[in-house]
Every structure is written in C-alpha cells, then in structure tokens.
Amino acid sequence: MQRFEAPWTWNGRIWARTGCNFNSNWQPACETGDCDGRLQCNGLIGIPPATLVQVALQGDKGKPNFYDVSLVDGYNLPVSVTTRPFSPKCTIGSCSKNPNNFCPQELQVVNKNGEVVACKSACLAFDIDSFCCRNEFGTPEKCKPSVYSKMFKDACPSYYSYAFDMPPPLVNCASKDYVITFCPSAWGTNQASI
Template sequence: MVFRTSLFLSLAALFIAGAQSTTVFFTNKCSYTVWPATLTGGGAPQLPTTGFELPSGESSTLEVPPNWTSGRIWGRTGCTTDSTTGKFSCLTGDCASGQIECNGAGGIPPATLLEFTLNGNSNGIDFYDVSLVDGFNLPVSVQPLGNYSCNATSCAGDVNGVCLPELSVTGPDGSVVACKSACLALNQPQYCCSGEYNAPEKCPPTGYSKLFKAQCPQAYSYAYDDGSSTFTCPTGDNYLVMFCP
C-alpha cells in the first residue's frame, strides 16, 4: 500500500520502521507527473502496489520485503487514460497492463531502471544500481538512508537532450521523450554483448554506450559496465528514490 505524506513525516517513519522492514521513499522533483512502477523477479510474489501516480513535488512510501531480490523500479511518463475504453497507457515505461498497476508486467524499454537485490536481516549485503542497458527515459537516483557509509547512485544527466536520431523515441509533439540503447535500437551482437561478444574482454564500451556514460557516470551503460555501476550497503537500510534529482 502506498501512503502519500510529507517529506519530514515520511523520513521519520522510515527510520522507525527500518529495524523491522525495508521502506522505499519516493519523491518527484520533475516538473511533470511520474507514475512509478515495480516488478519483482525470480518467481516471487509481486508487491501489493505495482504502480501508482506521483505528481510533481509530491512524495510517497512503499514497504518492500527485506529480502526483495530481482526488484525493479522505474518511472513512467506521459500517461493517460482513454476516455472511451478506460485503458491506461504511457508514452515511456509503459507496462501494457492497461491499468496504473503493472500487476507483474515489466516496463517496455527504453526506461531508466533501478535494480535492487535486498538480502534480508541476516547481516548480508544489499546491491542496487541504475541501469541504462535498455535505454533512458528520465533522470533518477537512489540513496540509502541511515547508513552514511553507503553511497548514493544516480543518472542525473539529460540523456534525451543528447540522444542520437537512430536511438531517439519521440512524442506526439516531436520532442525526444526517451533514448534507446544501441542494443535495443540496432540489435547487433557487438552492442548487446551477445554471440561471439558474450564476454567482458570481447565487449568493450562503444561510442553509443560512452554517450550514455558521459551523461550518467554511475549508471550501467551496457551489459558489462560493472566496475563503476554496482553499489552495496549492509542489509536492513531503507532507500530514497528520487525522480529528476
């Protein structure tokens, strides 16, 4: 269940609840509404809320299992409900469920992804990252709360503003609303790190992935971009997800 509340009260609640559960705090600093979505992988049950509306300037919190593995969060943009059919759809990040809730469906790329593997309350390590492997639709960041030794990560740059024509997704007004990765757009093994290129030493960064990396140095820009893009924190912390940080 999602609870919309003030920034101060939500942060206070996070620290109180942190010992028993993991809470993700969302805030939208974009000038437009974002519709966050979640996906739980690995055959585990989906979260009680898999999609919701987050207007500009508002905040919300979402409780997730402390052992939430293969978890994904992304933001959808340009969403509307058809007045005739009642079908909900989005220009970017749409999960094609026809509803605000994604109900176990993933986002259609390109979309900026936050990926989580949380390892419960067993003195383990949480892993989190921002991925542009399938492309970009809006800036986002994730920050651990409570443990000041853990680092935040983000993709705060405007990839859409430098997106090349062959990677661009445009909206009804012709503006670039998302930017595909080279793998998604061109579907060639040297960009997807597949086939004969399926090894780190055989799949180095390309001009396309370097374009993404220049805008978002901490984010995954292609499949083997592990060294500078995976972040960890002792398990049991809570997390702040910010759109347009």
Template sequence: MAFNQLSKFIVALCLIQFISGGYSATFTITNKCSNTVWPGILSNAGTAQLPTTGFALQPGESNSIAVPASWSGRLWGRTLCSQDATTGKFSCVTGDCGSSTVECAGGGAAPPASLAEFTLNGANGLDFYDVSLVDGYNLPMTVAPQGGTGGNCTTTGCVVDLNSGCPSELKVTASDEGVACKSACEAFGDPMYCCSGAYATPDTCKPSSYSQFFKNACPKAYSYAYDDGTSTFTCAAADYLITFCPVPPATSVKSANGQYPVAVGVSSSSHSRTPNVFVFATITLLAAFWRLLPIF
C-alpha cells in the first residue's frame, strides 16, 4: 500500500510540473501618477502573449497578473490615450502600440517610452530584468523584486520626471507641454547614437552626451544599447512590483528641485497577491486525476 501511495504521489508531482511548467511569477502593476496610465505588455518572439496585453489604471489603482515560467517580454505605460468618437479607434500620444483597442495586438511601444524588460527563469534559473530608456522616456517607473533570493535582487528604474528638462531637440510636446523625451537615435537616426552599422559593437558604440542626460538622472536604467554593466539585474523565484510615478527619495527630490509627477498614495492592501490561475488549474486537474488513478 505504501508503494502504491508513493507511486500516486510521484505521478501527481509530475502532473503538477507538466501543467504549471515550473515556477511562475506575479506582476503587480501600480499607478501612482496623478493621471490615468494604460500599461501595455508585449511578449518576445517565441513566447506566448499573456491573457491581457493592455488595460487602464486609474490613479492609485493596481492590477496583478500571473506570468508563466520562462516568460520574456516588456511592459510599459501609455499616456494621454483616448477613443475616437467616430471610428472607435483607441490611440495614445505616448507609448502607443498601434492597436485599435485598449489591448495591444502584438504591437510594441512606439518610442519614446520607458520600458521594463524581463526574462524569467533564464541562465542558472535566474530572472533578468531592467528598465530601459534606450527607446526614450515617457514616465518614471521602477521594478522591485518581491521575496526573491540569490542574484542581485535590486529595485531598478527611473524615479525622475525627465519630460520638463528634456533637451529641446529630443522633447515631445502636446498642448505645449513636454510629455516624452526621445532617444538621440530616434531623434537623429545617426548610427553613432543607434549603435548600428560601424557602431554595432560595445567597443565602437560609446555613451553620448544625450545618453548621459538619461544616465545622470537615472543611474540604474539603460541609457544606450551597451549599458549592460550597471543596468541589468538578476533575482530568483521573485514576484515583481512595477510602479509608474514612484515616490522619489527625499534626497532625489532635493537634487531635482522637486520636479516630479504628482503622486497618489496607494494603500498596502492594493499590493496584495492575487491567486495564481495556473495553481488553481493545477489543483483542480490534480484532484480529478487522483480520483481516477487506479490503486495497484
């Protein structure tokens, strides 16, 4: 009988592994901006899209998403979005993904946009994550591991509002107000800034005065294509809190003369974990399998 129970237990474990595909993470996306943000999510090539690829977050709201093992992709915030009353088409001034609806139908963020990039369960079982301003900037954002181990489980991102101080040749405006800041590559198309052509290696592509504008303000964020050494972080078995317009440290506020987006406080209850849909599915199927499994 003990052998029979052990056999059932081993089969059950295999079933759990098969269904869940291993570790999965929860992304909690929080909007602390004073205006609505529409997060967009795009899976990398060869990775299935998540059940949701875009939605609205009102000021102070959070949304939690279960992300399967080995997922890789990027997440960003869209701003100044609206739906055309005549055509019904949904569009955004910054971060638009080219979709006619709130959901992003496979399209990436139109630059400039601040990007959070993830590769879960990568080399040595570590998650790799970063916040990139290589394609420009539109919102302050941070990525904070929750409960991870090993690696370098560090909060990264950019808490500074760069839109007001953006160089005029990079600034994107709407109603005479700065709403985003282009990368030099996007603004000028020069291979030297794009790390392309003769500049497509770490030895030939170096920081520019424009990339240094981003790096000086946001030391942990990617400022140009080969900014790996100070901008990529790793963690294992973590959930992640992605925050738009995080409240900057007091010292940062002082150094930037207080020029930050108005933040809206979010209660701790809004950060609570939501049940993982993959776990529920596994438990349900496991229970049915257990009842049907014959006793040898």
C-alpha cells in the first residue's frame, strides 16, 4: 500500500506500470506505463497503453472533486476508485472482464514472452481522426463509439471507453481521502492501493 498527499488544487493522472525491472540498464524499464525508464516519474506521463485514473481536486474543501478512469489511451490492468469513508455513489468499479484476454491482435501489446500485457485503444493503434475524435470528428455528434470502444465499454462499463463516451463516467464527490486500487481482489491477490 502506498499513500500520498496532494495539494487541494492538484490535477493529475495516476496509472500502474507492469513488468518493471529498475535494476537493468535497458529502457524502457516497464512493459506498460513506463516513464523513460525512471522509478519516479516526476511529472512525466507514462507511455500508453495504460489504464488512467484522472483526478481534479478543487481548492475549496466544500466543493466536489472530479475523477474518472479512462481507457482512451488503452488498457493494462483494472482499477477501482472510491472515497474513504466508503460511498457507493462515489465509487468507480473495476472491470467485469479482462480486455487483455480478448484484445484483437491489431491492438495487442505483447511482452518478450509473447503474453498480451496491454490493449491499445483504436486511436493509439491507428491514429485516425474518427477513432481519436479530432479535427472533423471533434464533436460528440461526429465521433461515435467504434467496435473497439464498445469492446472496452462491455468489459469496463464504469470507465471512459473513448473521448465522447456518454453518459460521461465522471464522478464528483467531496472527500479528503480516496482509495485507488489496482487489480482489485476479484482479479487475484496482487493488489496495491493508494
């Protein structure tokens, strides 16, 4: 378990890295979510695909904070988010299925052993405006869910599956303590909470 304190006006992203070896001289040091081979990312953003927890804390302690889990850049492992004390309306649940188990070959990220360790989003894999919701497709009316984003949504209904996911799976709750759990217990015994 890792605990950290953030300023009341902090905005940021939290993600898990997998398959890391920080004792080697090769980069990247992690199979997924690597940040330039460093142990401490220190403001660098991890290399996608990685499941992202996005947080926006408000300066006024009475105002709600905003947070979501995004697969817009792809998926590497399940995450859940809740408040302490626990509140069901302030919880983002985990995935019901592991997208890595049925990730289409064109989206797969495999490690040196040939195991699927992450699943890219269609935007990340193909870099096409219609998948990335940009330029001509930069509005909710023009950018619709793809077969790929629907696959993510089916497995992880509480997460953003693409940029204009509707209804937006954004949670806003006032709390001073949040618990982010990587690989919640339903997924096995390897878990870490923040």
